[in-house]
Structures are given as structure tokens and as C-alpha cells.
Amino acid sequence: MSPRRIVRSICFECHSRCGALIDVDNDRIVNVKGDKDHPFSKGFVCPKCRATKEIIYHPERLTNPAKRVGEKGKGKWVEISWDEAIGEIASKLLKIRDTNGAEAIVFGQGTTRGLPPYINRFLSLFGSPNFMGTQNLSGYPIMAGSIYTCGFSFMANADYGNSRCMLLWGQNPHSAWPGLFLNDIYDGLRKRAKLIVVDPRKTRIASRADIWLRIRPGTDDALALGMLNIVIENGLYDKDFVENWTVGFDKLKDHVKAFTPSKTAEITWLDPETIEKATVLYARSKPACIGAGMAGVCQNTNSFQLNRAITILSAITGNLEVKGGNLSYLSPLRHRACYGPDFDACKNLPSEQSGKRLGAREFPGVRFTLSPAESVWKAVLEEDPYPVKALLLFANNSMISFANSNAVREALSKIDFLVCVDYFRTPTTEMADMVLPAAHWTERDDIEDLMMKNHVFCQPKAVNPPANCWDEKKILIELARKMKLEGYWSSVEESLDYRLEPAGVTFEEFRKLGKISIPIAYRQYEKEGRFQTSSGKVELYSERLADLGLSPLPIYVEPPESPLNTPEVAKEYPLVLTTGGRSIAYLHSAHRNVPSLRKRFPDPSVEICPDTMKKEGLKKDDWVWVITPRGKMKSRVRPFEGLHPGVIHVYHGFWYSFDDGWKTVNDNILTDQMAHDPAVSSTQLRGLLCRIEKCNPTA
Numbered sequence: 001m002s003p004r005r006i007v008r009s010i011c012f013e014c015h016s017r018c019g020a021l022i023d024v025d026n027d028r029i030v031n032v033k034g035d036k037d038h039p040f041s042k043g044f045v046c047p048k049c050r051a052t053k054e055i056i057y058h059p060e061r062l063t064n065p066a067k068r069v070g071e072k073g074k075g076k077w078v079e080i081s082w083d084e085a086i087g088e089i090a091s092k093l094l095k096i097r098d099t100n101g102a103e104a105i106v107f108g109q110g111t112t113r114g115l116p117p118y119i120n121r122f123l124s125l126f127g128s129p130n131f132m133g134t135q136n137l138s139g140y141p142i143m144a145g146s147i148y149t150c151g152f153s154f155m156a157n158a159d160y161g162n163s164r165c166m167l168l169w170g171q172n173p174h175s176a177w178p179g180l181f182l183n184d185i186y187d188g189l190r191k192r193a194k195l196i197v198v199d200p201r202k203t204r205i206a207s208r209a210d211i212w213l214r215i216r217p218g219t220d221d222a223l224a225l226g227m228l229n230i231v232i233e234n235g236l237y238d239k240d241f242v243e244n245w246t247v248g249f250d251k252l253k254d255h256v257k258a259f260t261p262s263k264t265a266e267i268t269w270l271d272p273e274t275i276e277k278a279t280v281l282y283a284r285s286k287p288a289c290i291g292a293g294m295a296g297v298c299q300n301t302n303s304f305q306l307n308r309a310i311t312i313l314s315a316i317t318g319n320l321e322v323k324g325g326n327l328s329y330l331s332p333l334r335h336r337a338c339y340g341p342d343f344d345a346c347k348n349l350p351s352e353q354s355g356k357r358l359g360a361r362e363f364p365g366v367r368f369t370l371s372p373a374e375s376v377w378k379a380v381l382e383e384d385p386y387p388v389k390a391l392l393l394f395a396n397n398s399m400i401s402f403a404n405s406n407a408v409r410e411a412l413s414k415i416d417f418l419v420c421v422d423y424f425r426t427p428t429t430e431m432a433d434m435v436l437p438a439a440h441w442t443e444r445d446d447i448e449d450l451m452m453k454n455h456v457f458c459q460p461k462a463v464n465p466p467a468n469c470w471d472e473k474k475i476l477i478e479l480a481r482k483m484k485l486e487g488y489w490s491s492v493e494e495s496l497d498y499r500l501e502p503a504g505v506t507f508e509e510f511r512k513l514g515k516i517s518i519p520i521a522y523r524q525y526e527k528e529g530r531f532q533t534s535s536g537k538v539e540l541y542s543e544r545l546a547d548l549g550l551s552p553l554p555i556y557v558e559p560p561e562s563p564l565n566t567p568e569v570a571k572e573y574p575l576v577l578t579t580g581g582r583s584i585a586y587l588h589s590a591h592r593n594v595p596s597l598r599k600r601f602p603d604p605s606v607e608i609c610p611d612t613m614k615k616e617g618l619k620k621d622d623w624v625w626v627i628t629p630r631g632k633m634k635s636r637v638r639p640f641e642g643l644h645p646g647v648i649h650v651y652h653g654f655w656y657s658f659d660d661g662w663k664t665v666n667d668n669i670l671t672d673q674m675a676h677d678p679a680v681s682s683t684q685l686r687g688l689l690c691r692i693e694k695c696n697p698t699a
């Protein structure tokens with residue numbers, strides 16, 4: 001590699017996919033800056049990306065494979081060679097397959113990390129249908145909600161920049177999507193588009209809104225049905241579209257009648273006039289788009305039906321697949337590049353094996369992509385429907401990420417063989433039998449795409465990783481070689497070329513191109529003469545769902561633990577709790593060990609409205625316990641003006657630098673893994689009950 005050079009790449013610290021210019025001197029990164037020529041981040045990069053040097057040259061970075069000697073969670077770590085690590089994993093997996101069947105082995109990945117092509121293919125050659133992910137908590141309910149309704153993939157793709165009205169539903173672009181959506185949203189605002197925000201918190205974007213709907217956490221489904229009712233009752237729908245392109249309109253009309261503005265207001269803690277005003281504004285603006293929060297509308301036990309209702313709202317107002325509305329960016333290239341040739345680990349498995357996917361029987365909506373973590377824990381703990389013996393986790397901090405950390409710990413304590421691949425030690429790696437060090441995104445070649453914009457990007461390696469940190473793709477390739485899995489790739493280059501095949505370029509050619517843009521197909525259904533659903537229409541009423549035992553019409557389900565559903569619990573836990581809002585400083589549980597980022601957001605935090613603080617005798621920066629029926633989490637008080645006095649919010653993902661942090665400052669000690677969405681298995685993380693108590697920070 002030449003001494004000083006600028007490498008044009010794509011930041012991978014979160015999912016915005018911002019353009020990054022990496023300044024490299026003699027195989028060391030000296031600086032990272034924004035790329036002004038990038039189509040949507042346009043020169044922006046956030047503090048996480050600017051902290052790249054602190055991350056990759058961090059003294060605590062894992063730099064060698066290691067094996068635990070001694071008890072789980074307490075053992076000593078002994079460094080081993082890659083040869084030994086790969087050899088031992090291969091023999092363990094083969095032995096388990098012989099004894100318990102391939103399905104007893106689960107591979108997992110945290111939030112979108114680019115590995116589905118590799119894990120899917122590995123599992124389909126190895127024979128296991130079980131790929132565990134976090135998607136049931138973000139994205140997947142949206143995807144499934146639109147697939148079952150109109151067959152296209154993503155309600156999250158709002159065309160803000162060309163819209164007359166932007167409805168942000170549980171989405172916080174300043175913290176969660178600054179590079180991906182903010183420029184477009186501001187473009188829309190500059191062109192005088194109207195803005196509606198549905199969020200219990202008055203976020204930065206909510207404070208810019210024409211109408212802010214301060215919803216009670218967990219009741220978005222009722223709001224969506226109420227809005228559908230107003231649209232239908234007032235004839236604000238697109239009559240041609242409804243007549244020609246939908247099925248079940250009359251049934252929907254009758255069904256949503258019960259959700260009058262006053263009933264909807266009662267459930268959601270909004271007022272009826274504001275609901276009507278917002279609905280009329282959205283429905284009369286042409287075109288209008290809905291930007292659904294990837295987590296904001298995905299972490300309830302009724303997320304699937306909520307996302308069906310939102311998709312239906314977009315459809316009957318004539319905003320599907322139109323400029324300024326909600327778009328579909330599917331293409332054969334990104335299908336292959338993102339998911340790989342097999343799309344799904346089950347694709348090439350015999351039906352008797354694919355039918356064993358954990359979760360598929362209970363959650364029909366998960367049938368075609370992943371095994372939810374909760375089904376995996378159940379299999380480990382109760383051997384139901386069969387035992388799971390090994391778990392290989394790539395970029396996933398299960399102990400902090402999934403609901404009810406105590407239950408997760410119990411499962412990880414019981415599992416026979418746990419391997420974690422990470423940059424750093426975490427509460428999850430501490431439960432592992434083996435830990436493998438990964439190369440950072442600046443140290444590996446890759447193809448980047450999130451399917452939320454119409455570009456597929458090249459992410460070239462800028463510097464070499466530390467000698468013993470491996471690209472995860474290489475880990476899987478070497479493991480496949482050792483296990484003699486015929487048909488797996490033999491090199492990273494070969495795999496990248498394969499993923500690019502539909503574009504007719506090799507990765508070496510792609511390096512020079514930097515990106516491939518995909519033409520946007522407006523009203524594809526007109527060209528094809530059908531939507532990709534069973535009926536060819538947008539299914540307001542779905543026979544297919546009825547056949548699966550799910551409600552054929554979108555429904556409202558009160559959160560399992562709430563002032564309305566469990567008033568007796570609410571007596572002891574009177575506040576409504578929502579978890580998980582993002583800070584720009586961190587991605588989930590990562591980055592707390594990065595000094596510049598920790599300075600921006602030093603402590604686990606709970607947001608409380610000033611009136612409630614006064615009532616509870618609390619001051620800014622006081623430490624409190626947030627307590628739910630499942631556990632208590634220590635947090636610092638942040639006054640937050642724009643919150644309902646009956647609602648509090650805890651940020652997600654702390655553990656680092658606190659003794660026993662997974663137990664004391666981690667929000668998932670508060671959450672419950674037992675209640676699920678019956679279609680997609682999302683758990684209730686937004687909308688629980690809690691109380692707060694002052695605490696001694698050193699206690």
C-alpha cells in the first residue's frame with residue numbers, strides 16, 4: 001500500500017451508510033472526513049465515524065483468538081492460534097450435527113452487519129435452518145407488514161425530498177439516521193412540505209413539526225386504525241386506486257368504524273381534534289410519505305398489524321410507489337448483494353429440515369428469514385421443540401440487546417458451545433467458550449447496501465487489520481474449508497465477485513466505480529399488472545393471514561402491561577416506560593469505551609418531564625432506579641420538556657465501566673421476553689410499566 005492516500009469508503013458504524021474519506025499514512029488511519037460527493041450524506045459524518053481511530057487503535061481491542069479455561073462468565077482466557085480455533089469449532093459443530101442434528105447449531109448476527117450472504121449459504125450447506133437475528137425488533141415487522149399487504153418490501157423508504165407531507169412515525173432521524181434521511185427531510189422542509197411527527201418525545205424533528213402527536217407508547221396501532229377511519233369516513237382516499245388495486249375495502253371500512261376520533265384519543269392519550277387535523281393534512285397532501293421508525297414501530301407485541309395498518313394508510317391515499325410517497329428499491333443486484341444467492345438459509349434445505357426453523361411454527365411471519373432470539377433461548381432452556389447446543393454469534397451483544405437479560409444469561413449459561421466474534425470484550429463474550437477478533441470495516445473489502453436508498457456502495461479496505469484480526473467473511477470461508485462444505489466460496493474475492501454478478505462487474509471494477517445506482521421504479525404494479533401478493537392487489541383484508549390463523553384485518557392490541565390492560569400492576573408501577581431511543585454518540589451497546597463519545601453522553605440516562613421530576617423530588621443528574629416487575633436499572637435523570645408527565649424514557653445499551661453493568665445499568669433488565677407479536681415475534685420494548693426511586697449511585 002502506498003504511504004499517504006485518501007480512500008473513499010462508506011462508514012459502517014451505524015446504518016446511515018455515509019460517505020467517508022479515510023486519510024491513510026503508511027498503513028495507519030490519520031483522519032476520517034465526510035465525502036461531499038456522496039449522494040445522500042453529502043459531506044456529513046457524525047462523531048462515531050470521526051472516532052474511527054480511537055476505535056481501531058483502542059488498547060482494549062481484541063487482537064487474538066482466545067479460549068476460556070474455567071467456569072462460564074468467570075473463566076480465564078488463553079490465547080490460541082487461528083488454526084486451533086477453526087479446528088476446534090469445526091470438530092465441535094460436526095460432532096453436534098452427528099449427535100443432535102444440524103438444527104442444534106444456530107448462527108447469529110446483531111443488527112445489519114453484512115453477513116447474511118455468508119451465514120445463509122453456510123447454513124444451507126451445513127444443514128441448519130437457524131439464523132438468529134435482531135430484525136424482529138427492527139425493520140422486519142415493517143417489511144413483513146408491507147409484504148403481506150402489497151408485496152413490496154419497505155415502508156421505511158419514504159421519498160421525503162419530493163413530498164408535500166412527511167409523516168414521521170416513531171422515527172428520530174437526528175439521532176438514528178442523520179446521514180441517510182436528514183438531508184432529504186430538510187430538502188422537503190425547504191420546499192415547504194408539511195411535517196407530522198408521531199412520537200411520545202418531542203425530539204428535535206418533532207419540534208419542527210406542523211403537528212406533533214405525543215402518543216402513549218405502544219398504542220400506535222389504535223392511532224393508525226383511527227386515521228384509517230377518518231380517511232374512509234371523509235372520503236379522503238384515492239377512489240380509483242381503491243377500486244382497481246385493493247381487495248377488502250368494505251370489510252376494512254366496517255372494521256375501523258369503531259375507532260372514532262374520541263375512542264382513538266382515549267386510547268392514545270392524544271386529543272381527537274389533533275388526530276383529525278393530522279389525518280386530513282396527510283390525506284389531502286399529494287404526494288405524502290410515511291417514514292416509519294425502524295425501532296419506533298417495531299418493538300411491540302402488535303408490530304406486524306401496526307405496520308399493515310400504516311402500509312394500508314399509504315396505499316389507500318394513493319401514495320405507494322409514487323414520487324414523493326413510499327418507494328420500493330428492490331433489484332436483483334441488491335437481492336444477491338445483501339442476502340446472497342440463497343436469500344434464506346432454508347432455501348436449499350430439504351423441507352423436512354427447513355420446517356425445523358425455530359420460531360417458524362409459532363410466528364408465521366418469520367417463516368422466510370430468521371429465528372427470533374426468544375425461540376432460540378426457549379430451545380436451549382427447555383429443549384422445545386428440540387435442544388440447541390451451539391451458538392456462533394457475529395457482532396451481537398445478546399446480553400444487552402435482547403429483552404430480559406436475566407433470561408438471556410440463563411440460556412447462554414446453559415448452552416454447550418458459544419463462540420463470539422467481536423472487536424471488544426462484552427458481557428456476551430464473557431459467557432463464551434471462544435472469542436474471535438474481527439477486522440474493522442476500515443480493514444476489510446465489502447459491498448454496502450441497506451436497501452433504503454437506490455445505491456449499492458463499495459467499501460474498500462483502507463488499512464490492514466492487526467495481524468490476528470480476521471475479516472468475518474474469511475472466518476466463515478476457512479471454517480467451511482475445514483468442514484469440507486462443498487460449494488462454499490474459496491476466497492473473499494470470489495464471494496464479492498459472486499455478489500456483484502447481477503451488475504456484470506467484478507469487485508476490482510466496482511472499486512473504481514465506487515457505487516452502482518439502481519433506477520427507481522415508480523408504479524411498478526401498473527407495468528406488471530399486479531402487486532406481488534396472492535390476489536395481485538393490495539390486501540386490505542388478507543385471506544392468506546386468515547389461513548395462518550392471524551387477523552385478516554389490521555387490529556389494535558393494548559400492550560400486555562399497561563394502565564388499561566393491567567391496572568392492578570399500574571398501581572404499583574404507575575409510569576409508562578419506553579426504552580431504546582438512540583443517541584448519536586453510540587450504536588446500541590457499543591462505543592462506551594471510546595473517550596470522545598463517552599464525553600458526549602457519559603451516563604445511562606432516563607428522561608423525565610420537569611413536572612414529574614418535581615413531584616418525585618428529583619433534580620437534574622440525580623441517580624434513580626427505574627423499576628419494573630422484572631428488575632431495576634440505575635440511571636441519571638435528564639429533564640425532558642416534551643414528555644407526557646405519565647411517561648418516562650430510558651436510553652438503550654449501557655453496561656461498560658459499571659461493575660456488573662449488565663445487571664445494573666442495562667435497559668433490558670427491565671424488559672420482558674415472554675410476550676410476542678404472533679406474526680413476527682417482536683417483543684414489547686416500547687410501552688411497559690415502571691416506577692422510579694431515588695438511589696445512591698454507589699449502592
Ligand SMILES: Nc1nc2c(c(=O)[nH]1)N[C@H]1C(S)=C(S)[C@@H](COP(=O)(O)OP(=O)(O)OC[C@H]3O[C@@H](n4cnc5c(=O)[nH]c(N)nc54)[C@H](O)[C@@H]3O)O[C@H]1N2
Pocket residue numbers: 109110111112113134135137138294295299394395396397398400401402403421422423424426438440441472579580581587588589590652653667668671685
Ligand atoms: N430495550 C431495548 N432493547 C433493544 C432495542 C431497543 O430499542 N430497546 N433495540 C433493538 C435493536 S433495533 C437492535 S438492532 C438490537 C441491536 O443488537 P446488537 O446488534 O447485538 O447490538 P450492538 O450493541 O450493536 O452489539 C453489536 C456488537 O458487535 C460489535 N461489532 C460492531 N461492529 C462489528 C463488526 O463489524 N463485526 C463484529 N464481529 N463485531 C462488531 C460491537 O462491538 C458490539 O459488541 O438491540 C435491540 N435491543
Ligand SMILES: Nc1nc2c(c(=O)[nH]1)N[C@H]1C(S)=C(S)[C@@H](COP(=O)(O)OP(=O)(O)OC[C@H]3O[C@@H](n4cnc5c(=O)[nH]c(N)nc54)[C@H](O)[C@@H]3O)O[C@H]1N2
Pocket residue numbers: 014015111137138139169170171172173175176177198199200201203215216217218219220292293294295296297578579580581582583584585586587588686687
Ligand atoms: N446513533 C444511533 N443510530 C442508530 C442506532 C443506534 O443505536 N445509535 N441503531 C440503528 C438501528 S439498529 C435501528 S433499528 C434504528 C432505529 O431507528 P428509529 O426507530 O428511528 O430510532 P429510535 O430512537 O429507536 O426510535 C425512534 C423514536 O421512537 C420513539 N418512540 C418510543 N416509543 C414509541 C412508541 O410507542 N410509539 C412511537 N410512535 N414512537 C415511540 C422514541 O421517542 C424515538 O424518538 O436506528 C439505527 N441508527
Ligand code: SF4
Pocket residue numbers: 011012013014015016017018044045046047048049177178179
Ligand atoms: S451517521 Fe455516523 S456512524 Fe452512521 S454511517 Fe453516518 S457517519 Fe457513520
Ligand SMILES: [Mo]
Pocket residue numbers: 111134137138139294295
Ligand atoms: Mo435495529
